Amino acid sequence: xxxxxxxxxxxxxxxxxxxxxxxxxxxxxxxxxxxxxxxxxxxxxxxxxxxxxxxxxxxxxxxxxxxxxxxxxxxxxxxxxxxxxxxxxxxxxxxxxxxxxxxxxxxxxxxxxxxxxxxxxxxxxxxxxxxxxxxxxxxxxxx
Numbered sequence: 395x396x397x398x399x400x401x402x403x404x405x406x407x408x409x410x411x412x413x414x415x416x417x418x419x420x421x422x423x424x425x426x427x428x429x430x431x432x433x434x435x436x437x438x439x440x441x442x443x444x445x446x447x448x449x450x451x452x453x454x455x456x457x458x459x460x461x462x463x464x465x466x467x468x469x470x471x472x473x474x475x476x477x478x479x480x481x482x483x484x485x486x487x488x489x490x491x492x493x494x495x496x497x498x499x500x501x502x503x504x505x506x507x508x509x510x511x512x513x514x515x516x517x518x519x520x521x522x523x524x525x526x527x528x529x530x531x532x533x534x535x536x537x
Contacts, residue, residue, distance in 0.1 A: 434480035490514030494523025
């Protein structure tokens with residue numbers, strides 16, 4: 395009987411794990427603009443503290459969603475695709491952002507994310523544009 399109780403408790407804890415969900419490129423739809431998510435270099439995702447995941451086709455969609463619908467919601471994860479590692483999601487608050495007309499994003503903000511400042515600077519040297527921090531990009535994209 396104790397084994398069954400332990401298994402039930404284990405299943406409940408496993409079901410309540412707050413973690414990002416895989417993005418199914420080509421079939422998942424952006425929570426903000428309803429476009430199909432296809433671009434692995436610009437996708438993003440937020441997960442609430444309660445474990446609900448929201449996927450986006452562009453970083454700017456996630457930022458706008460965060461400023462609007464989720465402005466009073468506690469987030470456990472805010473993730474963006476690393477431009478140099480397509481499909482790999484990194485912590486949005488630690489990423490470096492580049493706005494460059496030479497790097498078009500799905501919704502037209504020309505916004506890409508990079509794992510660190512060094513990679514952002516490397517991209518800026520190659521593509522031009524302006525680098526932002528997480529806080530700065532939110533202000534730049536303010537609704």
